[in-house]
Amino acid sequence: MSKFRIVFRQVYLKNLKSGTYIWMVLAPLVFLLIGGVITIGIVKTQQPVNVALVTPQAELAPLVASLPKKNDSYQRATKITTEAQAKRALSRSKIDGYAVLTSQNNQMKVSYVSRASGQGLPFSTLDAQFNQLSLQYQAERLQLSGAALQTLLAPIKTTQTTVAFNDRGKAEKRDNNQQVVNTIVATAVSVLMMMFIMMYAGMIASEVAAEKGTRIMEIVLSSINVNTQFIGKIVAILALIMTQLGVYVVLGLVGKPLVTHFLFQEFPAVKSMLSNFQLPGLAAGQLVLTGLFLIVGIMTYTVLAAMLGSLVSSVEQAQQAITPLSMVAVLAYILGIMAGNGINNTLIKVTAFVPLLSPILAPARVSAEAMSVSAGWLSLLISVVVLMLLYYVSLIFYRANVLVYSDSNLWQSWRASWRILTNRQRQSRP
Amino acid sequence: MxxxxxxxxxxxxxxxxxxxxxxxxxxxxxxxxxxxxxxxxxxxxxxxxxxxxxxxxxxxxxxxxxxxxxxxxxxxxxxxxxxxxxxxxxxxxxxxxxxxxxxxxxxxxxxxxxxxxxxxxxxxxxxxxxxxxxxxxxxxxxxxxxxxxxxxxxxxxxxxxxxxxxxxxxxxxxxxxxxxxxxxxxxxxxxxxxxxxxxxxxxxxxxxxxxxxxxxxxxxQFGRIKVYVETTLPQEQLAAIPGVVRITPRRHDLELTLADEAVGHEVFKLVTAQGYLPEFSQQPPTLEEIFKLKAGADHE
Missing domain, CATH: 3.40.50.300 (P-loop containing nucleotide triphosphate hydrolases)
Incomplete structure (x- = not known):
């Protein structure tokens, strides 16, 4: 077996079996599951608002009776027909409120009474229904024809259209609630990116610092070329990312029909709610772009974290070593959240192309439909080029640092490794 | 090779x-x-x-x-x-x-x-x-x-x-x-x-x-500059021999450090003058002694 494969397998299997990695893979699924269970719980336990609609005037009783017994907003207590009954039912918490319809001088009047501790009455729905009822009542009183009544009752027709422009400048229809969906998806992308980047960066920095601190590094590097060892570690981390994404793809493919079948059958309301949303992140191109940004982003932070991990002399110092990197990631995360919330200023636009920031920011902007997919690909290309450069720079510093032990702080270690590098270059000159 | x-x-x-x-x-x-x-x-x-x-x-x-x-x-x-x-x-x-x-x-x-x-x-x-x-x-x-x-x-x-x-x-x-x-x-x-x-x-x-x-x-390299001897002679008499640098009493014998291995002959003559002698051994210093000697040169 080649020495690259030996290092690769060791790093891959060791981390694959570690609690940190297993938690990192499972965490989004656990959060999703908890969120789902809570939502289902809320939907299941939510009772419709119980309301009694009564009138003391006999001529209005048929009108009140004609109102729907049940709709999305409330459920009528049809057995309650008088105000006294309604009051009693309210005091016994059997209903959340009641409405009393009266007519004086041919003018309809509605009085609502609701219990402070009960569910709020759906006033707008009830108002609309009573308005309709009032129109019907007045039309009948004025003896209007059926056609005239239809004309009078016909509501004004309104349409609302929100558009998003695709790469070719073509407008695509969006529902009004799309902005909310975009914000949610972009925020989720930023949070997950930040979480994965920091966990993988921490993983490689600890790996390097632990091997260095325990002198395992000395044994390994007396058996294998440092370049082979470095690339073995980096590729193992790449394989861990691919494994993680693979787990999600498989779970997604297997789990989606099960979840949608169960969810839509049990809760038709969820189905109708989801059909109103267009999920921008689920478009194939955007999904691939986000996945690639995730890989490139994690790899960029990983090679830098490996270099920083090689500066310190013990695993306890690993987190301190990657602090500068964490600060950059936090900045990218904040910008990503801002982009997800629709902020579209010059800073956000420019930084979406800056490597280290773009892996979080660009997918968030693409998800928020503030950046076209083709601009996203351009940003990815820049990140890939910079990743390759950083790989070589990190390797050079890693080679210089990884067997140099020092009790000094990070900055002094950095300066010492710079001196070693420049000395080597001077020596290698003829 | x-x-x-x-x-x-x-x-x-x-x-x-x-x-x-x-x-x-x-x-x-x-x-x-x-x-x-x-x-x-x-x-x-x-x-x-x-x-x-x-x-x-x-x-x-x-x-x-x-x-x-x-x-x-x-x-x-x-x-x-x-x-x-x-x-x-x-x-x-x-x-x-x-x-x-x-x-x-x-x-x-x-x-x-x-x-x-x-x-x-x-x-x-x-x-x-x-x-x-x-x-x-x-x-x-x-x-x-x-x-x-x-x-x-x-x-x-x-x-x-x-x-x-x-x-x-x-x-x-x-x-x-x-x-x-x-x-x-x-x-x-x-x-x-x-x-x-x-x-x-x-x-x-x-x-x-x-x-x-x-x-x-x-x-x-250091020569036989150590003598281990079991004798009833007073230490002062041994110390008076030119070239005896130091005398260290041990449990049963004395350890003499010499300036030169040739001084061993003088020591031998003196301690055997009265006849039988249970122990007389002339050796180079041990590695431990050489180590201390060489390492000690740092501090001189």
């Missing part, structure tokens, strides 16, 4: 010279003890041989060639500070290090139990490293250093922390590897070990090589 040739090696860190013009060669089947106080330059010398750091001056040759990746599999290295993966099993740990030295997995798995027996490691191959005692973990690391039968073995203070039983097990292990033809270079502070195991020794003081040669050669 020597397995290892170190020629005129110099390494400086800033203004401090860690290794100063060091020379030695090591043949197959030979053990070299590298001695010196802490900070004398032993580990720096090892790190240069291992190509971890580059010398400022001088040459290191492996079988006449510069060090390349081709030699990695012929090397066994035990660092001064021991390092193993605590969560790994004994078998996996040895397998990982031995695979990195080019051994086949199946061969390693077959050989590990035999090596565990040989070094009397009180652990099963399936035990986790973190559950081992310090001594056993140290022996596991030693097995990982030797299992691939390297041609050059570098051991940085291998005896440190071992009890007397394990010291003799390690000593035997080193002699076995020597018999197989391996060249061994190791550092140690225990001069008894060095005297018993080493074919040649190099002593460094502040990076400089102050002693070099076989153990006998080194001892003979």
């Amino acid at each position: 020597p397995v290892l040739m170190v020629h005129d090696l110099v390494k400086k860190f800033g203004t401090m010279t860690a290794v100063d013009h060091v020379d030695f060669t090591l043949d197959p089947g030979e053990i070299l003890g590298l001695i010196g106080q802490n900070g004398a330059g032993k580990t720096t010398t090892f790190r240069m041989i291992l190509n971890f750091i580059e010398p400022d001056q001088g040459q290191i040759r492996w079988q006449g060639q510069p060090f390349t990746q081709a030699q990695y599999n012929q090397l066994g290295y035990l660092p001064e500070e021991r390092g193993l993966f605590p969560k790994m099993t004994v078998m996996d740990q040895i397998t990982y290090f031995a695979e990195l030295r080019g051994m086949k997995r199946a061969t390693i798995r077959a050989e590990v139990p035999r090596w565990l027996d040989r070094f009397a490691v009180k652990a099963k191959p399936t035990d986790k490293i973190r559950d081992l005692s310090k001594g056993n973990a140290q022996k596991v690391q030693l097995i990982a250093t030797l299992i691939h039968h390297p041609k050059l073995i570098i051991l940085d203070e291998p005896f440190s922390g071992l009890d007397p039983v394990n010291v003799s097990l390690l000593r035997e292990g080193m002699l076995d590897m020597k018999r197989e033809g391996a060249a061994i270079i190791y550092s140690d502070h225990n001069m008894t070990n060095v005297e018993q195991v080493s074919d040649q020794l190099v002593m460094l003081r502040q990076g400089e090589m102050v002693l070099n040669g076989t153990v006998d050669q080194v001892r003979q």
Whole structure:
């Protein structure tokens, strides 16, 4: 077996079996599951608002009776027909409120009474229904024809259209609630990116610092070329990312029909709610772009974290070593959240192309439909080029640092490794 | 051809010279003890041989060639500070290090139990490293250093922390590897070990090589300047002999340090003047004494 494969397998299997990695893979699924269970719980336990609609005037009783017994907003207590009954039912918490319809001088009047501790009455729905009822009542009183009544009752027709422009400048229809969906998806992308980047960066920095601190590094590097060892570690981390994404793809493919079948059958309301949303992140191109940004982003932070991990002399110092990197990631995360919330200023636009920031920011902007997919690909290309450069720079510093032990702080270690590098270059000159 | 040739090696860190013009060669089947106080330059010398750091001056040759990746599999290295993966099993740990030295997995798995027996490691191959005692973990690391039968073995203070039983097990292990033809270079502070195991020794003081040669050669360099004598003569009478530098009373006899080995004749004449003498022995100084003598020169 080649020495690259030996290092690769060791790093891959060791981390694959570690609690940190297993938690990192499972965490989004656990959060999703908890969120789902809570939502289902809320939907299941939510009772419709119980309301009694009564009138003391006999001529209005048929009108009140004609109102729907049940709709999305409330459920009528049809057995309650008088105000006294309604009051009693309210005091016994059997209903959340009641409405009393009266007519004086041919003018309809509605009085609502609701219990402070009960569910709020759906006033707008009830108002609309009573308005309709009032129109019907007045039309009948004025003896209007059926056609005239239809004309009078016909509501004004309104349409609302929100558009998003695709790469070719073509407008695509969006529902009004799309902005909310975009914000949610972009925020989720930023949070997950930040979480994965920091966990993988921490993983490689600890790996390097632990091997260095325990002198395992000395044994390994007396058996294998440092370049082979470095690339073995980096590729193992790449394989861990691919494994993680693979787990999600498989779970997604297997789990989606099960979840949608169960969810839509049990809760038709969820189905109708989801059909109103267009999920921008689920478009194939955007999904691939986000996945690639995730890989490139994690790899960029990983090679830098490996270099920083090689500066310190013990695993306890690993987190301190990657602090500068964490600060950059936090900045990218904040910008990503801002982009997800629709902020579209010059800073956000420019930084979406800056490597280290773009892996979080660009997918968030693409998800928020503030950046076209083709601009996203351009940003990815820049990140890939910079990743390759950083790989070589990190390797050079890693080679210089990884067997140099020092009790000094990070900055002094950095300066010492710079001196070693420049000395080597001077020596290698003829 | 020597397995290892170190020629005129110099390494400086800033203004401090860690290794100063060091020379030695090591043949197959030979053990070299590298001695010196802490900070004398032993580990720096090892790190240069291992190509971890580059010398400022001088040459290191492996079988006449510069060090390349081709030699990695012929090397066994035990660092001064021991390092193993605590969560790994004994078998996996040895397998990982031995695979990195080019051994086949199946061969390693077959050989590990035999090596565990040989070094009397009180652990099963399936035990986790973190559950081992310090001594056993140290022996596991030693097995990982030797299992691939390297041609050059570098051991940085291998005896440190071992009890007397394990010291003799390690000593035997080193002699076995020597018999197989391996060249061994190791550092140690225990001069008894060095005297018993080493074919040649190099002593460094502040990076400089102050002693070099076989153990006998080194001892003979100082001449027979020690006399151990059991006598009823008063110490003052012995001290009056010109050339007697110091008299140290021991449990049954006296230890006399001489300025020159020829002074021994005068001492012998005096103590045998009255006839029978149970003990008179004139010897070169022990390595321990030479070490203290040479190391002490730092402070003069």
